[in-house]
Amino acid sequence: MSLVRIASLVFLALLAPAAAGAHGVTGGDAAFLQGIDGAAIGPFMYLGAKHMVTGYDHLLFLVGVIFFLYRLKDVFLYVSLFTVGHSLTLLAGVLGGIQANAYIIDAIIGLSVVYKAFDNMGGFKTLLGVQPDTRAAVLVFGLFHGFGLATKLQEFQLSGNGLVANIVSFNVGVEIGQMLALTGVLIALAFWRTRNGFLRHAFVTNAALMAGGFLLIGYQLSGYVLSPS
Numbered sequence: 001m002s003l004v005r006i007a008s009l010v011f012l013a014l015l016a017p018a019a020a021g022a023h024g025v026t027g028g029d030a031a032f033l034q035g036i037d038g039a040a041i042g043p044f045m046y047l048g049a050k051h052m053v054t055g056y057d058h059l060l061f062l063v064g065v066i067f068f069l070y071r072l073k074d075v076f077l078y079v080s081l082f083t084v085g086h087s088l089t090l091l092a093g094v095l096g097g098i099q100a101n102a103y104i105i106d107a108i109i110g111l112s113v114v115y116k117a118f119d120n121m122g123g124f125k126t127l128l129g130v131q132p133d134t135r136a137a138v139l140v141f142g143l144f145h146g147f148g149l150a151t152k153l154q155e156f157q158l159s160g161n162g163l164v165a166n167i168v169s170f171n172v173g174v175e176i177g178q179m180l181a182l183t184g185v186l187i188a189l190a191f192w193r194t195r196n197g198f199l200r201h202a203f204v205t206n207a208a209l210m211a212g213g214f215l216l217i218g219y220q221l222s223g224y225v226l227s228p229s
Contacts, residue, residue: 042169046173049174066078070184093146098147104224114213117207
């Protein structure tokens with residue numbers, strides 16, 4: 001896999017959804033959410049999986065998290081920390097009514113991509129002489145990613161009838177989508193690591209990942225500034 005192709009995939013994953021209005025719930029899915037009254041476990045699981053698979057910001061962060069993880073138990077640990085974090089705030093945001101500005105939350109999610117890419121590039125050790133606790137960072141950023149998911153659902157007036165079952169089902173779907181997406185990423189990384197150019201291109205790839213994170217931050221902050229108060 002060439003460096004140009006890697007960088008192109010990163011930026012296309014960012015720019016295409018951005019041009020389409022980010023990855024909120026739209027179209028038929030939005031109409032379904034607003035019209036449902038009662039438990040709909042299967043459909044909500046599908047929507048959760050779909051949201052994660054198409055959630056380019058969540059996936060970019062997870063790519064950064066597992067980029068240098070070679071053992072499955074380490075992948076499981078870090079993904080579990082991320083899962084705990086985003087599950088807590090997704091449930092608290094929707095079921096507990098905790099509100100946050102969607103643009104600011106999504107900008108922080110962009111910051112999480114920048115953070116992990118910078119960490120993968122050795123920036124903290126080289127430039128700052130410190131190494132933050134990566135496990136704690138993944139958990140904390142997972143909390144913000146969960147709020148990002150919650151803000152998408154908070155845009156709708158969801159019926160209280162069956163709401164708990166539906167939101168739990170949505171969260172289960174998110175985990176299914178996350179597992180499917182990460183399986184593909186792990187297979188691609190495992191193949192790439194067998195190539196001679198992996199370590200040689202890793203720094204520049206993470207630099208491209210960081211640039212993508214900055215694009216996300218700028219896109220969301222622009223939306224915050226330009227949105228009606």
